[in-house]
Amino acid sequence: MRPLLFVFAIFSLVLFAQEPGGGGGKKKGGPPKNLKVLTPADMQAGAMRNAAQGLGVMCDYCHVDDRSSDEKPTKLVARNMFQLVNDINAKFPDGKVHVTCYTCHRGAEMPLTAAPAQ
Numbered sequence: 001m002r003p004l005l006f007v008f009a010i011f012s013l014v015l016f017a018q019e020p021g022g023g024g025g026k027k028k029g030g031p032p033k034n035l036k037v038l039t040p041a042d043m044q045a046g047a048m049r050n051a052a053q054g055l056g057v058m059c060d061y062c063h064v065d066d067r068s069s070d071e072k073p074t075k076l077v078a079r080n081m082f083q084l085v086n087d088i089n090a091k092f093p094d095g096k097v098h099v100t101c102y103t104c105h106r107g108a109e110m111p112l113t114a115a116p117a118q
Helices: 002-016 040-044 047-055 073-090 101-105
Strands: none
Touching (some): 040 047
């Protein structure tokens, strides 16, 4: 009986820890604001999650609490990088994504500019 109670308690904590309506970490207040390069469809497809993983950083690396703010210079650089990636991928005739943040960054804030020493 105790193991079942323990499992129920853990499951309940997980449920109550979620934002109402299955927020999934998104801020309340409607669609994203101040999009200049990415589209709402890109955002829905996980562009921010993919960028964070590609650079090995958390959201606050580029964003302040107001996600629409351009306060941090890293956000402006990221916007230019997203445009660069879009431009490169647009040149492939098959319409597939060939280049991502991970292509250069490999999970690091700064991409390597030379091969690692051997």
